[in-house]
Amino acid sequence: MPSHISLNQHDFMNLVTQSLELNQKVRFKVTGHSMNPFFKHQKTFVTIEEKDKYVKGDIILFKYVEQYLLH
DSSP states (O other), X not given: OOSOOOOOHHHHHHHHHHHXXXXXXXXXXXXXXXXXXXXXXXXXXXXXXXXXXXXXXXXXXXXXXTEEEEO
């Protein structure tokens, strides 16, 4: 299996959704610059998992106006 793959946003989110429904964690490389200097474009990896409760400071992946955002 390759060490990394690239997917369009639709396919990526389908894979993320399926994985989270199976209680699996998802690890991916961040793209974009909105979280600089904390997350670096194409350099920072994040791992997400579904939780029952979120607290201040958590980074979340969510859908807003037909786009998925990590914030």
